[in-house]
Amino acid sequence: MLIKSTEFFKTLPPKKCVECKKTMDEQHECYGNHCNECMSNQLK
Ligand SMILES: [Zn+2]
Numbered sequence: 001m002l003i004k005s006t007e008f009f010k011t012l013p014p015k016k017c018v019e020c021k022k023t024m025d026e027q028h029e030c031y032g033n034h035c036n037e038c039m040s041n042q043l044k
Pocket of ligand 1: 018019037
């Protein structure tokens, strides 16, 4: 599937966890700037 350059630039860059710098999925945006793993670590 082809993506127009205009559509490409509308796409936001992948979010990265502020703790481990791992790229996060869009679905984790409700967790702020931390990935699932780091969130779990904080809950301990
Ligand atoms: Zn993390």
